[in-house]
Amino acid sequence: MEQLTQLFKDINSVLWGPVMLVFLLGTGVWLTFQLRFIQVRFLGKGFKITFAPLFKKEKQEGIHSFKALATSISAQVGTGNLAGVATAIAAGGPGAIFWMWISSFFGMATIFAEAVLAQLYKVKKNGSVHGGPAYYIRDGLGSKWLAGFFAVAIIIALGFVGNMVQSNAIATAMNQALDASSFGLNLGLGIVIAILIGLILFGGIDRISTFAGNVVPIMALLYIGGSLVIMVEYWDQVLPTLQLIVQAAISPEAAGGGVLGATVKEAIRYGIARGLFSNEAGMGSTPHAHAVAQVKRPSHQGLVAMVGVFIDTVIICTMTALVVLVTGAHKTGLEGSAITQEGFARGLGEFGIPFIAICLLFFAFTTILGWAFFGEVNVKFLFGEKAVPAYRAFVLLFIVTGAVVQVEFVWQMADTFNALMVVPNLIAVLALTKIIKKTWNSDRLQS
Numbered sequence: 001m002e003q004l005t006q007l008f009k010d011i012n013s014v015l016w017g018p019v020m021l022v023f024l025l026g027t028g029v030w031l032t033f034q035l036r037f038i039q040v041r042f043l044g045k046g047f048k049i050t051f052a053p054l055f056k057k058e059k060q061e062g063i064h065s066f067k068a069l070a071t072s073i074s075a076q077v078g079t080g081n082l083a084g085v086a087t088a089i090a091a092g093g094p095g096a097i098f099w100m101w102i103s104s105f106f107g108m109a110t111i112f113a114e115a116v117l118a119q120l121y122k123v124k125k126n127g128s129v130h131g132g133p134a135y136y137i138r139d140g141l142g143s144k145w146l147a148g149f150f151a152v153a154i155i156i157a158l159g160f161v162g163n164m165v166q167s168n169a170i171a172t173a174m175n176q177a178l179d180a181s182s183f184g185l186n187l188g189l190g191i192v193i194a195i196l197i198g199l200i201l202f203g204g205i206d207r208i209s210t211f212a213g214n215v216v217p218i219m220a221l222l223y224i225g226g227s228l229v230i231m232v233e234y235w236d237q238v239l240p241t242l243q244l245i246v247q248a249a250i251s252p253e254a255a256g257g258g259v260l261g262a263t264v265k266e267a268i269r270y271g272i273a274r275g276l277f278s279n280e281a282g283m284g285s286t287p288h289a290h291a292v293a294q295v296k297r298p299s300h301q302g303l304v305a306m307v308g309v310f311i312d313t314v315i316i317c318t319m320t321a322l323v324v325l326v327t328g329a330h331k332t333g334l335e336g337s338a339i340t341q342e343g344f345a346r347g348l349g350e351f352g353i354p355f356i357a358i359c360l361l362f363f364a365f366t367t368i369l370g371w372a373f374f375g376e377v378n379v380k381f382l383f384g385e386k387a388v389p390a391y392r393a394f395v396l397l398f399i400v401t402g403a404v405v406q407v408e409f410v411w412q413m414a415d416t417f418n419a420l421m422v423v424p425n426l427i428a429v430l431a432l433t434k435i436i437k438k439t440w441n442s443d444r445l446q447s
Contacts, residue, residue: 008412015419021272024282027426028106031113034433035440039108039306046303049295068293069304070212071370072286076279076312077220078166078367082360084274085320086339089330092270094241095248097321099271100278104313107281108306113429113436115305118287119298120439126385128204131291132374133284133425134381140435141428150284150424151378157417158285159375159395161410164402166364166371167193171403173360183404190403193365194396201372201392208373209292212366219362220316226355227319230347234326241325278317279309283418284425288374299443323347368399 032039050069088096114133121139122131133154138147170193171186178185200211231238249267280286286305295301320340324330329343345352372395379391402410429436 005409005412008409008416012412012415012419015416016273018269020419020422021269021276023426024110024276024422025103025106025272027282027430028103028108028110030430031109031433031436032106034437035109035112038112038303038440039105042303043108043306043310046305046307049300050304050307068209068289068301069308070216071209071289071292071373072305072308073212073216073220073311076286076308076370077216077316078363080274080278081312081316081363082320082340082356084278085317086324086330086343088270088274089321089324090339092267093248094245094321094325094330095250095264095267096271096274097245097318098249099268100275100313100317100321103272103275104279104281104309104317107276107279107313108309110429111279111281111286111305111309112299112302113433114282114284114287114425115290116298116302116436116439117429117432118291119293119295119301120435122291129292130377130380132288132377132381133421133428134378135291136287136432137424137428140432146424146427148382150421151382153417153420153424154284155375155378155382155391157414157421158371159379159391160398161414161417162371163368163395164398164405164410165414166368167399167402168405169364170361173357173364186404187400190400193368193403194399196365197368197372197399198392198396200369201376201395208369212369215362215366219359219366220311222362223316223359224319226344226348226359227323230323230327230344233347237326238322241322244325245321275313275317279312281309282422282426282429284421285371285374288377289370297443299440302440 085097085100088100092099117136117140118131118133121136122129123135124130134147134151137150138144141147167190171189174189175185200207248264249271250264276282286308290301290305293301293304295304323343324339327343327346329339329346332339332342334342341353341356343352344356348355372392375395376388376391379387
């Protein structure tokens with residue numbers, strides 16, 4: 001097992017090296033200029049389209065934009081918002097957060113393009129709507145084999161392996177909250193999680209979107225509320241911390257000294273990488289949720305998708321970063337989510353550890369649900385409806401297994417297949433840029 005783990009580590013050092021980061025960020029920069037800084041000029045309209053259905057009394061047919069966004073955010077907002085941000089700060093210093101903001105800024109243009117393509121190339125079969133990268137790769141790019149390649153990669157990366165990691169995160173968080181750990185406890189937690197996921201998953205996209213629409217706002221507000229309590233407690237440190245983030249991003253001295261430029265280089269690398277991992281712009285996952293939304297024009301859902309990146313990275317990831325930095329938790333020598341847990345423990349006292357456990361439970365649970373749905377769309381694409389029950393059963397089995405195993409190996413394998421998702425997805429997005437622009441220009445004139 002150690003040899004296989006090392007093999008995947010070696011593969012990931014190549015797949016997730018500078019070339020991949022340039023590919024992801026470069027696509028966002030390209031689309032930003034092609035769409036004339038759409039994320040600056042039309043983000044406000046995206047918020048309006050997103051939340052307007054909540055204030056309408058009449059019942060809307062199908063899945064409206066807010067529910068589609070909630071399903072998308074349920075996958076975007078996960079353990080990466082806690083552990084990923086802390087890891088970026090530990091590895092790249094406070095300046096990594098500035099570059100995380102930069103990646104999210106350009107990522108908004110990328111995710112706009114993904115959502116538009118998902119709307120343009122979605123299909124309706126047996127009374128339900130399906131869409132996502134596999135569909136716009138096949139029907140837009142005209143490559144069946146590349147579409148199939150993407151579908152296999154996302155089923156493994158998210159539906160199976162990724163959900164093992166998430167169920168393990170829930171088990172770990174509950175062990176810490178209960179101050180207990182055993183195979184029996186973890187197995188029991190895994191079975192309970194699988195049962196709850198199964199009850200929702202077997203209800204289809206309607207039940208998933210309804211659940212996400214109810215839980216995601218509560219989840220986000222709970223976490224933001226806890227973070228704001230700490231901001232009030234450390235109010236005198238907030239402005240200096242924001243200044244440090246910006247200074248450390250561009251100044252070697254502010255970043256901590258050492259070899260000239262080395263710390264800033266790490267800040268750029270880890271900030272961009274963790275930002276893209278967090279909001280999933282370019283990954284090819286969230287378009288599955290945006291495809292099912294019932295909207296007047298494809299570009300409207302693209303604007304809604306941008307709101308998801310803003311909420312995920314600019315709001316929630318920033319809250320995590322500020323908690324970690326103002327409390328000094330990043331100086332403790334801890335790693336990953338333990339840094340974030342320490343920050344909340346310092347800010348909220350004894351309540352901090354169970355608070356983070358509850359947040360992790362919500363984050364990981366909704367991520368499992370979102371990822372399971374994304375994988376299911378691709379199972380239908382490859383094998384049809386007949387394969388869905390078997391796929392769901394395997395998802396539940398992987399969830400139970402993930403709660404009782406050490407997951408370093410599956411983390412590395414998931415990273416490999418994540419990279420294999422990104423490449424075909426971005427090839428299609430770049431190749432179909434003209435169609436994206438034409439759709440946007442047409443929709444904007446009719447708005």
